[in-house]
Amino acid sequence: MKRLLLAAAAAIGLTAAASAATLDTVRQRGTLACGVSTGFAGFSVADSRGETRGLDADYCRAIAAAVLGDATKVRFVALTAQNRFTALQSGEIDVLLRNSTQTFLRDASIGLNQGPVNFYDGQGFAVRRDANVRDVNGLNGATVCVAQGTTHEVTLGDVARARRITLQPVVFERVDTMYQAFFAGRCDAMTQDASALAGALSTAAPNAADYVVLSETISKEPLGPFTRNGDDQWSNIVAWVHYGLVEAEEAGVTQANAEEMSRSGPPVAQRLLGTTGEFGARLGLDNRWMLNAIRAVGNYGEVFERNVGGGSSLKLPRGLNGLWNAGGLMYAIPFR
Known part of the structure; x- marks a missing residue:
């Protein structure tokens, strides 16, 4: 662990480009470079057609949909435990979604920002x-x-x-x-x-x-996305995509009804889906950012069920990953 932290800390200064505004870089490139595992069933693994599938992979697609308006504009970068953090520090990837545990040392020592927990594990x-x-x-x-x-x-x-x-x-x-x-x-x-x-x-x-x-x-193994320090706008985008997926489940917004809810849903859905409030603009995005994300992958419950829950081969219970009002820990910061 000590060698890993020292190597990761040294990589912080590898390139000044990594400190540039990530949102601008992603838009100019036209694709999101998303760091994932080399193959974890339920989180990021190639299916029979070679498509990367899983909970982490869906988060990559949701971010791409929110930022670029197209969930297919993702380049999945398979990373090992040894090279995942240096790949993010050097700018090789824009966001890390690779079953990575959030810890004190990772938050304080390697120049990275820990986003909200998207899966509670042990x-x-x-x-x-x-x-x-x-x-x-x-x-x-x-x-x-x-x-x-x-x-x-x-x-x-x-x-x-x-x-x-x-x-x-x-x-x-x-x-x-x-x-x-x-x-x-x-x-x-x-x-x-x-x-x-x-x-x-x-x-x-x-x-x-x-x-x-x-x-x-x-x-305790709280898993979630990592971004680079010093780019608050991008870190906020990644964090609020997660909160948006959770808020969508709380509000009853699904992949199937998101478009309809954007027109006739309750006030929280109207804000979430860009009809009122100009929330996307405050992040530098189109106001339909979360509508695009939810239409691409569904709400948090749908992402969980499809990839690791009852609809998957893993069949894991929601447990701690249930909504806060159903006995779990998933709690979205309010969209207001």
């Missing part, structure tokens, strides 16, 4: 079902596959020391290599965000029924 463990492991303490003495350059490495060591158990990390530079190693039996367990583990079992396991994700999690 670090978990996958094991073979026939190992009869019930909880983390049952892994004492186990080898654990873990990805290099992630918060999971640090948390794994913290938990082992706190519980006075032995967990032997087997570190991999790439997540796909880690999956191959675990399913080939090179490790007793594999640790990652619980959502990513569920995706790995559903898509990469030779037989998903042979494995289980332990119910116990060992950390």
